[in-house]
Amino acid sequence: MEMLLILVVALSCCVLVHSHEAIGFCYPEFGSSECGVSEQLQQQQKLDREQQPHLPSFHFRPPQNWLNDPNGPMWYNGVYHLFYQYNPEGPVFGDKMVWAHSVSHDMIHWVDLDLALSPTEQFDMRSCWSGSITILPGNIPVILYTGIDSNGVQVQNLAFPKNISDPFLEQWEKSPRNPIMTPPQGVAGDSFRDPTTAWQDPDGKWNVIVGGLINNEGIAFLYQSEDFVTWTKVEHPLYSSPGTGMWECLDFFPVFVNSSNGVDTSVVNPSVKHVLKISSFSNLHDYYVLGTYAPETSKYVPDTEYTGKSTDLRYDYGKLYASKTFFDKPKSRRILWGWANESDTMEDDIAKGWAGVQTIPREIWLHSSGKQLVQWPVKELNKLRGQHVQVLDEKLPSGSVFEVEGITASQADIEIEFELHSLEESAEFFDTTANDPQQLCSDSNASIQGKVGPFGLLALATEELNEHTAIYFRIFKGSNGFVVLMCSDQRRYTIT
Numbered sequence: 001m002e003m004l005l006i007l008v009v010a011l012s013c014c015v016l017v018h019s020h021e022a023i024g025f026c027y028p029e030f031g032s033s034e035c036g037v038s039e040q041l042q043q044q045q046k047l048d049r050e051q052q053p054h055l056p057s058f059h060f061r062p063p064q065n066w067l068n069d070p071n072g073p074m075w076y077n078g079v080y081h082l083f084y085q086y087n088p089e090g091p092v093f094g095d096k097m098v099w100a101h102s103v104s105h106d107m108i109h110w111v112d113l114d115l116a117l118s119p120t121e122q123f124d125m126r127s128c129w130s131g132s133i134t135i136l137p138g139n140i141p142v143i144l145y146t147g148i149d150s151n152g153v154q155v156q157n158l159a160f161p162k163n164i165s166d167p168f169l170e171q172w173e174k175s176p177r178n179p180i181m182t183p184p185q186g187v188a189g190d191s192f193r194d195p196t197t198a199w200q201d202p203d204g205k206w207n208v209i210v211g212g213l214i215n216n217e218g219i220a221f222l223y224q225s226e227d228f229v230t231w232t233k234v235e236h237p238l239y240s241s242p243g244t245g246m247w248e249c250l251d252f253f254p255v256f257v258n259s260s261n262g263v264d265t266s267v268v269n270p271s272v273k274h275v276l277k278i279s280s281f282s283n284l285h286d287y288y289v290l291g292t293y294a295p296e297t298s299k300y301v302p303d304t305e306y307t308g309k310s311t312d313l314r315y316d317y318g319k320l321y322a323s324k325t326f327f328d329k330p331k332s333r334r335i336l337w338g339w340a341n342e343s344d345t346m347e348d349d350i351a352k353g354w355a356g357v358q359t360i361p362r363e364i365w366l367h368s369s370g371k372q373l374v375q376w377p378v379k380e381l382n383k384l385r386g387q388h389v390q391v392l393d394e395k396l397p398s399g400s401v402f403e404v405e406g407i408t409a410s411q412a413d414i415e416i417e418f419e420l421h422s423l424e425e426s427a428e429f430f431d432t433t434a435n436d437p438q439q440l441c442s443d444s445n446a447s448i449q450g451k452v453g454p455f456g457l458l459a460l461a462t463e464e465l466n467e468h469t470a471i472y473f474r475i476f477k478g479s480n481g482f483v484v485l486m487c488s489d490q491r492r493y494t495i496t
Contacts, residue, residue, distance in 0.1 A: 052352055054460065057411050058384060059340070059357035060110055062100060066091050066349075067356035069194075069249055069322035070337035071099055072133030075329060076141055077167055080104045082337070083116055083143075084358065085130060091349045097127040099145065103168050106380040107335070107361045113170050116159075117145060123157055123179045125150040130249055130322065132197040134208075134265075136228060140164060143172060144195040144208060147179065153189035155179035156210060158229065180231050181223060186214050192221070194249045194279075197326070198228070200266040201295040209238050211247040211279075218244040218278065218308070220252075222298060238276070239289075239300045244308035245282035249322040252276050252300075253334065254293075255373070260365040262327050262334035268295050273366060275373065277315070278306060279322050286323050286338065287312045288373065290366075303371075310436035313372055317438050318488065319343075320359055336364045336375060343490065385413055418455065423475060423482060427452050430476030430483045441487035446470035456486075460493060469493040 061067055066087035073082050082102050087094030099117035102110040117128040124147025131145030143159040158175035183192040191213040198208040206228055209220040218241050222234040238252070254263050254272035263272055274293040279286050289312075291302035306312055315323060315336065323338035338359040342349055349355040362375040389406040396402060428451045446454050456472030458465065470489040475482055 054411075056357050058381070058413070059360060060102070061354060061357040062086060062102075062112060064091070064353050065089070066093055066354075067100075067358070068093070068339050068341070069130045070324045070339060070358055071130050071145070072143060073324055073326045073335065073337050074133050074135065074141065075326070076135065076169065077139075078105075079167060080107050081133075081169065082107075082110065082358070083133070084339075086115075088115070091353055091355045092346055095126065097129060099128050099143075101170070106383065107378055108380050108383055113168060116170075116172050117143070117174075119147075121147075121174060121178070122150045123147045123155055124174075126152060129154070130194045131156075132195060132324065133326075134198040134206075134228075141169065142228060144198070146193040146195065149179070151189070153183065154191070154193045155183075156181035156192075156195050156231075175229065177229055180229065181210065181233075184212075184221060184233055187212050187221075191246055196250050196252050197265055199252070199268075201298075202268065203295070207298070209250050209252055211250045213246040216245060217242045218247040218280075218306075220247065220250055220276065220278075220300075224298070234298055236299070238298070239302065239306075241306045241308065244278075244306060245280060247278050248281050249279035249286075249324070250277065251323065251325055253325055253327075255334070255364075255366040257366060257370060260363075261332040262363075262365070264327050264329070268293060273303075273370070274300065276300060276302065276306075277323065277325075280308065282308065284321050284341075286315050286321055288315065289313065290371070290373075310438060311433065315364075315373070315375070316359075317441070317486070323359075325364065333363045334365065335378065336362045381413065414457070416457070418473075420452065420475070423452060423477075427475050427477040427482060430478055430485075432478055432483060437485055440485065441489075444474065444487075445491065446472050446487070446489040450474050452476075453485075454487075465492075467492060467494065 060082065068085040071083040071085060080103065083099045085097050086100035087097055096119050098115050101113045101116040103113060104110045119125050119128055126148035129146035129148060131143060133141050133143055135141050141161060145157055145159065146154050147157045149155050157178040158180055159172045160175065161169045162171035162173045183189055193211055195208050195210050198206045200206055206225045208223050210223065212219045212221050220238040220240065222238040223231040224234055225231045252274065253265050254267050254274050256263055256272055273290050275288050275290060277286060277288040287306060289302035289304060289306045291300055293300050316338070319340040320338035321341065323336055325334050325336050328335050340357050340359050342355045360381060361378045363378060364373055364375040367374045387406060389404055391404050394402060444450060453474035454472035456470065458468040458470055461468035472487055472489070474485045476485065
């Protein structure tokens with residue numbers, strides 16, 4: 001069955017656009033298979049592509065098996081590192097999760113290395129769960145991670161590079177002082193996990209937060225240390241919110257108020273706001289609040305409280321969870337990674353042999369309004385662009401379908417610009433404080449006509465359009481200007 005990529009434009013109109021496949025690069029110093037080091041792997045990848053023509057090419061994923069949370073992404077001595085949760089035994093979440101490890105020069109082309117952390121000790125015997133990396137003075141990277149100990153309790157542990165001169169940091173040693181943090185009084189053994197990248201206050205004290213739960217109150221437990229080995233829980237949490245359920249995979253970092261540049265995690269001054277990102281275990285969405293961090297009191301005051309409701313700010317209304325950022329110092333930018341899970345069944349995942357991808361890495365910064373974050377795919381993604389097809393100044397009447405020829409594969413990188421007229425008279429009102437955007441997308445699917453929309457893209461579509469995924473927009477009038485709603489509708493896509 002021939003698959004097409006279709007763009008829905010103007011008022012319920014469609015356009016076909018081009019597609020291309022990812023291009024491999026040779027990194028001899030990484031032992032890249034593109035250089036002929038692993039012919040067997042290349043053959044296996046070719047077979048996978050023949051059997052699964054829609055296998056992801058743009059997004060990071062291991063050659064096989066289960067992937068979830070990104071852990072400890074960083075730039076270190078000229079190399080990008082990505083650690084991530086991985087099940088080496090199969091394409092489902094496992095009883096003994098590990099930290100897998102890959103390296104890259106551009107965050108687009110990756111080479112897999114040996115596992116960084118595996119369950120070996122009493123403090124992580126059942127799994128090495130998520131965590132972060134902090135680069136200490138002297139340019140020493142350190143892993144903080146959650147171990148599931150022999151009793152099934154979540155504890156926090158340290159690991160250091162075995163050979164700091166190894167440019168790829170392939171081997172890691174666990175601290176003999178582990179565990180360095182155990183669940184506080186009143187916290188269940190399965191509700192204390194995922195330490196953040198640490199930040200250093202002006203007085204030299206290190207800080208880290210760990211997600212937790214007490215009586216359905218989500219909590220960012222705050223710990224402090226003078227030496228990064230001995231940690232003391234601060235009496236009060238960095239922040240908490242009643243009725244919001246378990247918080248995991250927390251992230252805490254500053255963003256400039258008047259610049260799109262990134263900033264080091266330890267910067268605290270009037271030129272920055274601080275972001276607290278919360279991964280809600282209750283509904284598997286990533287939320288965030290903006291606010292002010294005061295190092296003298298070790299307290300964080302958000303501009304708007306986190307409520308655990310649909311009106312809270314989110315990075316992404318699609319598939320993105322357990323996200324993690326890092327500061328890319330050479331390019332003065334903050335990079336966001338996130339996990340996108342599968343929509344098919346466990347049986348489907350077992351049949352295809354893999355599950356989960358990392359989202360495209362994105363730059364993230366504070367909008368000029370100071371009220372929300374904005375993001376954009378890293379520029380390095382442009383390296384994957386191949387055949388280019390362009391259509392300009394195409395007028396598309398309501399209900400029309402326009403095909404752009406040149407599709408050669410099932411994946412595409414698309415730039416689209418829409419021009420619409422008379423929005424003041426035609427756009428309907430949207431109350432952003434009372435409406436749930438995700439629910440509205442679900443209720444008003446791509447087949448329901450609005451006053452302005454739907455218009456956008458139909459991906460993986462057959463010629464008859466009985467198979468497709470709609471990625472579309474609707475435009476509304478809000479109290480302070482226009483509101484653009486971006487939705488997806490997978491009701492007509494059945495191919496796994």
